Amino acid sequence: MTYFDLQLFSEEFTIVTQTRPVVLCEAFCQQLYTSTTTTLVTLHTNKQHIIIILFHWGCLSATMPEGPDVEIEGEGSEGQQGLHRCDNPWKPNAQHGQSEVYRRMLGILNRVTQQSLGIFLEQARELPLSDPTHLPHILSLLLEKSQDEPMFAPIYARLCRDLAASAGIQRDLTTACEAHFMENYEQLLHYNNIFEGPISSQLLHEEILVRKRFIGHLKFMSELHKVGVVPSDQVAAMAETLLAHGDDRSFEGLCRLLSFTGLSLTRTHEELVERSCNYLETCFANGTLNPRLRFLTQDTLDLRANGWRLREGNRGHHPSGRNVRG
Template identity: 25%
Template sequence: MEEGYIRFTPSASSVVCFPLQELFQKVRSILNKLTPQMFNQLMKQVMDLTIDTEERLKGVVDLVFEKAIDEPSFSMVYGNMCSCLAMLKVPMADKPTSTVGFQKLLLNRCQKEFEKDKVNDDVLEKLRHQLEAATSASERERLEEDLEEAKDKAHRRSIGNIKFIGELFKLHMLSEAIMHDCVVKLFMNHSEESLERLCHLLTAIGKDLDLEKARPKMDHYFKYIEKTVKKRRGSSRIRFLLQDVIDLRLNNWVSRRADHGPKTIEQIHKEAKLEEQEEQRKVHQQLLSKQNKRQSFSCAFGVALTSE
């Protein structure tokens, strides 16, 4: 847990018991206000809530997880929140003599989302094939919009999950073995989406993985990364991201960008809004580019017909 944050334990006299949906609404309200500056005050409110059944605990885990991957700029704060709640355990619904904990439910949720990335890649590939096989302009336009929307949603969730996983590892809630397993799976997928996730993960945790005992593994990873860049595999954007990770390791994992410490909620919201606007701009440009290509083709086709 980050220095300055407190691991809270609720006192029996302070615990408040809300109905299920009211509990979830209270947690949502706390999550919407959570920042480094407000952390201890809001965590006190969380620890005063009654989370004593598996249904309540699962609901809270889902709310925290969804918020964390939806707002990756806050991943450090949500990670610290999870570290505070890590030891919270409740009786299992179908086996009251046993318990289930916040940490296990959270890690299962992260793993499920990580594995879903491969499913998302398959869904996107299926949409691409449908687009290639489309016979009418209206069908192509609909499928292009569906594809861009699906890509944007999958991209935001997968990057958010990767950044959150990185924070949980730095807080010792995930092991080095699990992280190496994630890295290998991202390499094996071979898609550009997976390579981008890999860059985000290594940027976040590379320094903590690149230890003497794991140096051979890290050297092996970077040989593959360097080969990918040299052979110009993938788009230029992905190659630039990979080169940034190579440069980061060469610089002993010290970023050349200045770190000005914890950001205020206004700064984080402003950066998140700018990132969202940039993503929307890219999607809009891609759609315009495809529409222009179709129009150019139609014009050329019309000219060819009139000249015959």
């Protein structure tokens, strides 16, 4: 008997089902196991007729042809190129953020919620965050998590405020935030030149991801400003940087930043807010914006007209009780 010339089992099993899965009885399963040929199982439903052919592995193993013998030659054998080995391979250690302090801080950020903030804050205070060995990796972790999860930016900002006060890392945190802003912004501006040529779907996906992460960082910076960690001058400098460029990505960043911090910036930098809103109105009136930016501009200007406060119909309704984070 060959692989393609299998004889069907002499007896046909017909199983009638309606909506539930087929459950084969023990005797039938035993007969399948001891059978040396193929069994035909016909399923009848009220909508379709399905035929399933079950091949017993004992029969297949006896009829399937064996593959060619392959000899694996070792390194340095004739006609076989050996593997290229690096003289200095990468190894995970504390310098790459794999320390126990890093892992514990990552676990805190993954589980902290509005209700459990006090509990995890006490756990974070036990960590040596001000240690120069761990501080750069912890700050990088905070910035990465906050920009990837803007929904939890208020919680992360409150956690950073209390940790900065207890561990004395507020200056390091603000410096890291400023450097992270410029790094993300330069990476975002890089796509202005790339998009002048052919655009692939992968490139478009990467640009959207970078843009979302940049907006997430703006959200985190605004929350840090609200809790008093980042000064208003630093937020104003970010707005000036975005205002100086006339590209669409900087325009979107300016709209987002104004919607996040427009109320507080109006109290300390009213002239900057006025100049930024006039710029938005001019671009909106010229009709040069794409539809997405036009809607975003209209939302920002409406927000300003309402005193930088969301209208009742546009307020987000967060679920009551514990946040869904585990």
